Amino acid sequence: MDKRWCTACGCEFLPRAQAPHQRYCAEPECQRERRRLWQQTKRRSDPDYLQNQVQAQRAWSKRNSAYWSAYRENHPEYAARNRINQRGRNAKRSTAGIAKMDASNGMPFFDDGLYELRPLEGLGFAKMVAWRVQITVLARQHL
Numbered sequence: 001m002d003k004r005w006c007t008a009c010g011c012e013f014l015p016r017a018q019a020p021h022q023r024y025c026a027e028p029e030c031q032r033e034r035r036r037l038w039q040q041t042k043r044r045s046d047p048d049y050l051q052n053q054v055q056a057q058r059a060w061s062k063r064n065s066a067y068w069s070a071y072r073e074n075h076p077e078y079a080a081r082n083r084i085n086q087r088g089r090n091a092k093r094s095t096a097g098i099a100k101m102d103a104s105n106g107m108p109f110f111d112d113g114l115y116e117l118r119p120l121e122g123l124g125f126a127k128m129v130a131w132r133v134q135i136t137v138l139a140r141q142h143l
C-alpha cells in the first residue's frame, strides 16, 4: 500500500489494508474531522437523517434538561457570547421580518425579492429546514 497524505492534517500516513481508499490518518483529531464532514454531508443530503438527529437531540435535551443550565453556569463566557449572538439574531429578525406597511390600509406589502420560508415551530417539522423563495408580486389587491 502506498503512502499518502491525510486530508485533515496533511501528514503522510500508510492506509490500512482493509481501507484502500482511506483519506484520513488515524489521529483522533483527523478521525473526528472525517466524521464531522460525513455527518455534515449526510445532514444536508438526507432529510430523514436530519430529522432523526433533530429529534434525538430534542429527546436528549428533555432527558438532560439540567445539562445546559449547569453548562452555562460553569461557562459564563459561553453564556455571555450566546446572549450577545441571540440579541443580534433577534434584532435581525425583527427588522428583516417586518414588511413595509401600506399606508392606505395598514397592511404589510412585500416587494419582489428573495425571502426565507420556514415552517412554524411546534408543527412537527425539523427546526432547521428553511426554503429560500423568490417572490414576484404580480398584482396587489386591496380587500
Ligand SMILES: [Zn+2]
Pocket: 006, 007, 008, 009, 010, 011, 024, 025, 026, 027, 030
Ligand atoms: Zn491526519
